[in-house]
Amino acid sequence: MKPLDSVLVWTDKFQKTSLNLTSDYLYWESNKRLYAYHLDEVLGGKFQDSIFCIVTFRKSKFKFFKFSCEDGVCFQNTLSLTLNSHPKFFLIIYNPISGTGTSKSDLFNIFLPILALTPHHYEIYETTSQAYPVSLIDKIGNEFTDIVILGGDGTLHLLLSALYKRNRLSLNKIRIAILPSGSRNSLSVELNGKSFNKGVYNILKNYTILGDLMLVDTDDDVLLATTAVMCGLGADLPYEAEKIRKYGLFRFAIVGIKALIMPWKHYFCSFSCEKTDGEMLERVGNFLGISIGNNKAQNLRNDEMPFPFAHINSGNMDAVLIDPIYKLMFTKLFFQILNSGQHVNNPAITYIKLKKGEIKFQENSILNIDGEMYSTKKVKIEILKKALKYYGKLEHFN
Ligand SMILES: Nc1ncnc2c1ncn2[C@@H]1O[C@H](COP(=O)(O)OP(=O)(O)OP(=O)(O)O)[C@@H](O)[C@H]1O
Structure with missing residues (x-):
C-alpha cells in the first residue's frame, strides 16, 4: 500500500531507512528486517532534537524505537492525525504510600516516558493523608477532564466522594483511569486485567466504558x-x-x-x-x-x-x-x-x-x-x- 507519508531516518547502527505510514501500518526496514506495526499497536511518536522516537505496544509490552532524523515535524503531525490522538490535559494523581509504594516510580519510569511521545499534556498531584484540596476538586471537569490515578481503590474512592460533595456535575464530564499501584486494585483488574501496561494502552487508545457507581449513605457522610x-x-x-x-x-x-x-x-x-x-x-x-x-x-x-x-x-x-x-x-x-x-x-x-x-x-x-x-x-x-x-x-x- 502506498504510504500516506514517509520520512528519511538513520537507525542507531547509522543505516539509512525511511519510516512509512499508511492508513493501517507504520513500517520500516532495518538490518534487512521489516518492522511493521499496526496502528492499533502504535501509541505515539515524536520528533525532538533531531531524534524521532516511536513507542509501540505488543504482547503487553512497550517498545521504544529511536532514529536520527533531520526534519520529522511533518511526519510527526501526520502520525498524530492518523493515530487520532487529540491532545488531552491529564490530571495525574499518585498515592506514594498505596500498595508497595511503587506508584511514583511506575509514573516516572513507565507512564510519563510514553506520554511524552504523545500530544497530551499533564499536571501531577501527589496525594497526602489529608483530603484533596478544594482548589484541585474545583478544577476537575473544567480544566481537567481526564484523570489518571496511580494508587489503589481507596485513592479513587476518596476523590470521587470529594467530587460528589463539592463538584457533582464534573462526574458527567470526566473520564477516569486507574493504573494499578495499590494493594488490591479491584477496579483496575476489572477494567484492564492484571496489567499496568494494558491500563496505559487503554488510556492512550481512548478505550472507555460507561460504568456504574455505588452511592453509599452512612450516618455521617x-x-x-x-x-x-x-x-x-x-x-x-x-x-x-x-x-x-x-x-x-x-x-x-x-x-x-x-x-x-x-x-x-x-x-x-x-x-x-x-x-x-x-x-x-x-x-x-x-x-x-x-x-x-x-x-x-x-x-x-x-x-x-x-x-x-x-x-x-x-x-x-x-x-x-x-x-x-x-x-x-x-x-x-x-x-x-x-x-x-x-x-x-x-x-x-x-x-x-x-x-x-x-x-x-x-x-x-x-x-x-x-x-x-x-x-x-x-x-x-x-x-x-x-x-x-x-x-x-x-x-x-x-
Ligand atoms: N502521602 C500520603 N501519606 C499517608 N497516607 C496517604 C498519603 N496519600 C494518601 N494516603 C492514604 O492512602 C489511603 C488510600 O490508599 P489506597 O487505598 O489507594 O491504597 P491501598 O490500600 O494500598 O490499595 P487498595 O485500596 O487497592 O487495596 C487513604 O487512606 C489516604 O488517606
Missing part, C-alpha cells in the same frame, strides 16, 4: 464507591490490617492468622434490599459478614473473586451474605472465594442481585468502603447506573 462495601469480617480484618500497614502486603497474612487464633466473632445486624426483579428481601440476625459489590472485586495478586457475577456496567450490585459459620467452615469458604468465586455454591452463602440495600447495626460498626474504613450504625447503598466514564475494556478478565 454520603460517599461514592466503585468496588465494594463490606461489614463484619470483611471490614474487621482490613481494619486490623490498616493498623499494621508498615508490614506491607504481609499485613493481610498476619491478620488472617490472628483471626484464626483469636475468639471467633459473629455480627448481629439487619439487612434489607430491593432485588433486581423488584422483590424485597429482609434478614435479621447474626452474619459472619455482608459484602455488596459493583464489580468482581478481583485483585492483582491471586484468583480471589468475591462477586463472580458482577460487572461494572451491569446496572445492579451483587450482595454476598455469609451465615454465622465457624472457623473450620470459614477456612473452606475462604479457599472457595480464592478459587475464582466457587463460594457461591457454599450453603452458608446467599448471593443476591440488587438495586439498593440497607444494613443496620445495633451499635456503631466498622464499614469497609473500597478499602477505606468508616464507623456507622446504618448504611444505605444504591446503584448509580452508568454514572461515570472509565478508561478500560471489559474483556480483559484474567
Whole structure:
C-alpha cells in the first residue's frame, strides 16, 4: 500500500531507512528486517532534537524505537492525525504510600516516558493523608477532564466522594483511569486485567466504558464507591490490617492468622434490599459478614473473586451474605472465594442481585468502603447506573 507519508531516518547502527505510514501500518526496514506495526499497536511518536522516537505496544509490552532524523515535524503531525490522538490535559494523581509504594516510580519510569511521545499534556498531584484540596476538586471537569490515578481503590474512592460533595456535575464530564499501584486494585483488574501496561494502552487508545457507581449513605457522610462495601469480617480484618500497614502486603497474612487464633466473632445486624426483579428481601440476625459489590472485586495478586457475577456496567450490585459459620467452615469458604468465586455454591452463602440495600447495626460498626474504613450504625447503598466514564475494556478478565 502506498504510504500516506514517509520520512528519511538513520537507525542507531547509522543505516539509512525511511519510516512509512499508511492508513493501517507504520513500517520500516532495518538490518534487512521489516518492522511493521499496526496502528492499533502504535501509541505515539515524536520528533525532538533531531531524534524521532516511536513507542509501540505488543504482547503487553512497550517498545521504544529511536532514529536520527533531520526534519520529522511533518511526519510527526501526520502520525498524530492518523493515530487520532487529540491532545488531552491529564490530571495525574499518585498515592506514594498505596500498595508497595511503587506508584511514583511506575509514573516516572513507565507512564510519563510514553506520554511524552504523545500530544497530551499533564499536571501531577501527589496525594497526602489529608483530603484533596478544594482548589484541585474545583478544577476537575473544567480544566481537567481526564484523570489518571496511580494508587489503589481507596485513592479513587476518596476523590470521587470529594467530587460528589463539592463538584457533582464534573462526574458527567470526566473520564477516569486507574493504573494499578495499590494493594488490591479491584477496579483496575476489572477494567484492564492484571496489567499496568494494558491500563496505559487503554488510556492512550481512548478505550472507555460507561460504568456504574455505588452511592453509599452512612450516618455521617454520603460517599461514592466503585468496588465494594463490606461489614463484619470483611471490614474487621482490613481494619486490623490498616493498623499494621508498615508490614506491607504481609499485613493481610498476619491478620488472617490472628483471626484464626483469636475468639471467633459473629455480627448481629439487619439487612434489607430491593432485588433486581423488584422483590424485597429482609434478614435479621447474626452474619459472619455482608459484602455488596459493583464489580468482581478481583485483585492483582491471586484468583480471589468475591462477586463472580458482577460487572461494572451491569446496572445492579451483587450482595454476598455469609451465615454465622465457624472457623473450620470459614477456612473452606475462604479457599472457595480464592478459587475464582466457587463460594457461591457454599450453603452458608446467599448471593443476591440488587438495586439498593440497607444494613443496620445495633451499635456503631466498622464499614469497609473500597478499602477505606468508616464507623456507622446504618448504611444505605444504591446503584448509580452508568454514572461515570472509565478508561478500560471489559474483556480483559484474567
Ligand atoms: N502521602 C500520603 N501519606 C499517608 N497516607 C496517604 C498519603 N496519600 C494518601 N494516603 C492514604 O492512602 C489511603 C488510600 O490508599 P489506597 O487505598 O489507594 O491504597 P491501598 O490500600 O494500598 O490499595 P487498595 O485500596 O487497592 O487495596 C487513604 O487512606 C489516604 O488517606
